[in-house]
Amino acid sequence: MFAILNFIGLWVLKLLEESGRVMILFIRTLGLTFRPPFDLRGLLRQIERVGVNSIPVVLITGAFTGMVLALQSYTGFKRFNAEAFVGTVVALSMTRELGPVLSGLMVSGRIGSAMAAELGTMQVTEQIDALYTLATNPIKYLVVPRFLASLIIMPVLTVFADAVGMLGGYAVSVYLLGSNPTIYIRRTYDYLDLEDIYIGLLKACVFGMIIAIIGCYQGFNAQGGAEGVGKATTRAVVLSSLLILIANYFITALFF
Amino acid sequence: MRTEDESMNGKQCQRGSDETMILVKDLYKSFGQNHVLRGLSLEVKCGESMVVIGGSGTGKSVLIKCVIGLLHHDRGEIYVDGQEISSLSEEGWNQLRKKFGMLFQRDALFDSLSVWENVGFALRRHTKLSDAKIKDMAVEKLKLVGMQNVENLMPAELSGGMRKRVSLARAIAMEPAILLYDEPTTGLDPIMANVINDLIVTMREKLEVTSIAITHDMNSAYRIGDRIAMLYKGQIIEVGTPDEFKASRNPIVQQFIRGDVEGPITQGADFHLKLS
Numbered sequence: 001m002f003a004i005l006n007f008i009g010l011w012v013l014k015l016l017e018e019s020g021r022v023m024i025l026f027i028r029t030l031g032l033t034f035r036p037p038f039d040l041r042g043l044l045r046q047i048e049r050v051g052v053n054s055i056p057v058v059l060i061t062g063a064f065t066g067m068v069l070a071l072q073s074y075t076g077f078k079r080f081n082a083e084a085f086v087g088t089v090v091a092l093s094m095t096r097e098l099g100p101v102l103s104g105l106m107v108s109g110r111i112g113s114a115m116a117a118e119l120g121t122m123q124v125t126e127q128i129d130a131l132y133t134l135a136t137n138p139i140k141y142l143v144v145p146r147f148l149a150s151l152i153i154m155p156v157l158t159v160f161a162d163a164v165g166m167l168g169g170y171a172v173s174v175y176l177l178g179s180n181p182t183i184y185i186r187r188t189y190d191y192l193d194l195e196d197i198y199i200g201l202l203k204a205c206v207f208g209m210i211i212a213i214i215g216c217y218q219g220f221n222a223q224g225g226a227e228g229v230g231k232a233t234t235r236a237v238v239l240s241s242l243l244i245l246i247a248n249y250f251i252t253a254l255f256f
Numbered sequence: 257m258r259t260e261d262e263s264m265n266g267k268q269c270q271r272g273s274d275e276t277m278i279l280v281k282d283l284y285k286s287f288g289q290n291h292v293l294r295g296l297s298l299e300v301k302c303g304e305s306m307v308v309i310g311g312s313g314t315g316k317s318v319l320i321k322c323v324i325g326l327l328h329h330d331r332g333e334i335y336v337d338g339q340e341i342s343s344l345s346e347e348g349w350n351q352l353r354k355k356f357g358m359l360f361q362r363d364a365l366f367d368s369l370s371v372w373e374n375v376g377f378a379l380r381r382h383t384k385l386s387d388a389k390i391k392d393m394a395v396e397k398l399k400l401v402g403m404q405n406v407e408n409l410m411p412a413e414l415s416g417g418m419r420k421r422v423s424l425a426r427a428i429a430m431e432p433a434i435l436l437y438d439e440p441t442t443g444l445d446p447i448m449a450n451v452i453n454d455l456i457v458t459m460r461e462k463l464e465v466t467s468i469a470i471t472h473d474m475n476s477a478y479r480i481g482d483r484i485a486m487l488y489k490g491q492i493i494e495v496g497t498p499d500e501f502k503a504s505r506n507p508i509v510q511q512f513i514r515g516d517v518e519g520p521i522t523q524g525a526d527f528h529l530k531l532s
Contacts, residue, residue: 122366129326130364134378134426135353137346
C-alpha cells in the first residue's frame with residue numbers, strides 16, 4: 001500500500017518538477033528572443049529546416065485528410081439528404097481543427113524529434129558545455145532560432161494544409177461523387193468565417209511553440225550517450241504530440 | 257609591453273609570479289548521496305601550469321567545471337583573478353568566461369560548423385570583425401597548433417588528434433588568460449599524446465597563460481606541470497613539483513604514480529578486483 005502511494009507521490013513530484021523546468025525554459029526563451037543580438041542567419045537556417053522541408057509532408061497529409069473527410073461526410077450526410085453541406089464541413093474541419101492539429105503532429109514527428117536528437121547529441125558530447133565556455137548562452141544560440149522558426153512557420157504550413165485539404169475535398173466531391181461545383185464552393189464560402197481561420201492559425205502558433213520548447217528541453221536533458229539521445233527523441237515526439245492534443249482542446253473550448 | 261588589445265581577456269603573467277590567479281577554498285560538491293568534493297582547497301599562481309591528478313571518478317572534472325561555472329558548488333569559495341564567482345550574474349559570467357579557454361575531454365567541436373567556424377566561434381559572437389578577417393585569425397591559430405589547410409574541412413573529416421588540436425585552437429582564439437584542460441591526452445596514441453603535451457607547454461610559453469590540466473596520465477603530468485596536485489577522496493592530499501611528487505613519501509601518491517594494484521587506494525570494501 002505504502003509502496004503504491006510512494007510511487008504515485010514520486011511520479012507527481014517528478015511531473016511537477018519537469019513542468020516547472022519546461023516553463024522556465026519557455027520563459028527564458030521568450031526573454032532572450034527579444035534581446036539583441038539577433039541571429040538572422042540561424043533563424044533562416046531553421047526556417048528552411050522546419051518549414052521548407054516540411055512542406056511535402058504537410059501537403060500530402062492535408063490533401064488526403066480533405067479527401068477522406070469529403071468521402072466520409074458525404075456517406076453520412078446522404079442519409080438525411082444534406083450532401084450539399086459537405087463543402088462546409090470540410091472547410092470548417094480543416095481550418096478549425098485538422099489543418100493545425102495534423103500539421104502539428106507531422107511537424108512534431110519530423111522536427112521536434114530532430115531538435116531533440118541534435119541538441120541531445122550536443123549535450124552528451126559536451127558541445128553545450130563548450131558553448132558556455134565560449135561565453136555563449138545555449139538558449140539564445142540554439143533554442144531561440146528554433147523557437148522562432150517553429151512559431152513563424154507553423155501557421156504557414158497550416159494555411160497550406162487548409163488549402164490543399166479543401167481542394168482535395170472539392171476534387172473528391174465534384175469529380176468522384178458528382179456534386180455540383182458551384183454549390184460546393186458557395187456552401188464553403190457562405191459558412192466559413194475568417195474567425196475560423198484565425199483560430200486555426202492561433203492553434204498553429206501554440207503548437208509551434210510546444211514543438212520547439214519540448215524538443216529543445218528533451219535535447220538539453222539527454223544523458224548518457226546514444227541511448228539517452230534515443231530516449232530524449234522518443235519523449236520529445238510523444239510529449240509534444242500529447243500536449244498538442246491537450247492544448248487543442250483547451251483553445252477550442254476557449255473560443256467555443 | 258602588451259597592448260590593450262592583446263590582454264583584453266585578463267592579465268597574462270610570467271611564470272614564477274607570486275600573484276594568485278585561481279584560489280579554491282574549502283569546496284564542497286555533492287550529487288545526491290555522492291559527496292564528490294569534500295573541502296577541497298587549491299591555489300594556482302599567475303602564469304603557472306597546475307596539473308591535478310587522481311583516479312577516475314574522484315571529481316577532477318567536477319573541480320574544473322566548478323571553476324568555469326558549468327557546475328555550481330554547494331559550499332566554499334572560488335576566486336578567479338580576484339573575483340569571487342558564486343555571486344556572479346549571467347552577464348558577469350559571460351564576461352568572466354571570456355578570460356577562459358577550455359579543452360574538453362571529447363574535444364566538443366561543433367559538428368555542424370567547419371573547422372574555421374569552430375575556431376572563430378567566439379570571435380564571431382563577441383567581436384564585430386568581418387568573416388574574412390575571422391577566418392584569417394582562425395588560420396593563424398590553427399597554425400599555432402600545427403594544423404594547415406584544414407580550415408574548410410568539417411570536424412567529422414578529422415582524426416582524434418587533429419580534432420583535439422582544432423579544439424585547442426578554438427580555446428585560444430580569444431587569447432584567454434586561463435586555459436583549462438580536461439584530460440587532454442585521453443584516447444590518443446602515445447606519440448599524439450606527446451604532440452598535445454608539447455603544445456600545452458608551447459601555449460604556456462608563447463601565450464603566458466595560467467592553466468589547470470586534469471589527467472591520470474603521469475607522463476603527461478610530469479611533462480606539462482609546473483606543479484602537480486593529487487585529488488583523493490574529495491580533497492587535495494599533496495601539492496608539489498614533479499620532482500617532489502616522484503620523491504613523495506605518501507603511500508597513496510606512490511601507489512598512484514606507480515600504478516600499483518595493491519596499496520592504500522585499492523584497500524577497502526568498495527574496491528574489489530576479480531581476475532578470473
